[in-house]
Amino acid sequence: MEHGETGKFFQTASAGQERRKRPLTVEENRHSIIIRTDQPALLRKEIICWGEAEWWPKGSLMAFKRLSSGEVAVGTLYMQKVLLPLAPRWRVEVSEVTNGGISRRFLDGMFKGFEQVSFQRVAGGWRVEYAMHYEVCGSLNRFLWFLVFRRLHDRNIKEILGNLKIFMETQ
Structure with a gap:
């Protein structure tokens, strides 16, 4: 099972103003997949190594280069x-590493916000979820994101999650 969705966060106008929903600039982009495995420790390890793992799609248009040495931990730069x-x-920085996943915050470039890869036990296996909470910075970047890069991003994430599933289910 796999799905992707994009949504906006909304806020309600304050008292005294006409009550309506208005969009904030923060977007949310989610993708998830169910993986059948009895190795949650390995699944966690592979999620923490996101972007550097052996199962990462060889032809992926998304590349990670680690800028820090040592184990992946809070503060690791990519x-x-x-x-x-x-x-x-x-550039992104690891902002959280937990038993259930990893979060990285965007430091510069076209995005403000953060992305997370997490997993949790569900009926039939483990749900792995990629979630990106972001704002696109700059008019040109917004134009390019909506014209080209958003669809490319969604396609890449689906391929990445698919490769993780194949890897984990053959271990």
């Missing part, structure tokens, strides 16, 4: 980039 001419790149 350069993320789209492998296309004139495509965006940005």
Whole structure:
């Protein structure tokens, strides 16, 4: 089972104003997949190594380059980039590592916000979820995100989750 969704956060107007919903600038992009495995410790390890793992799609247009040494932990820095001419790149920092996943915050580039990869036990296996909470910075970046990069991002995440599923279910 796999799905992807995009949504906006909404706020209600304050007292004295006409009551209506108005969009904030923060977007949410989610994708999830069910993985059948009896190895949650291995699943956690592979999620923590997101972007560097052996199962990462060889032809993926999303590349991670670690800028810090040592084990992946809070504070680990990466350069993320789209492998296309004139495509965006940005730095991310690991902001949280838990028993259930990892979070990275965007430090610069076209996004403000953070992304998470997490997993939890569900009937029939483990739900792995990728969630990106973001704001696109700059008019040109917003135009390119909605014209090209958002669809490319969604396709890449689906491929990445699919590769993780194949890897985990064959271990």
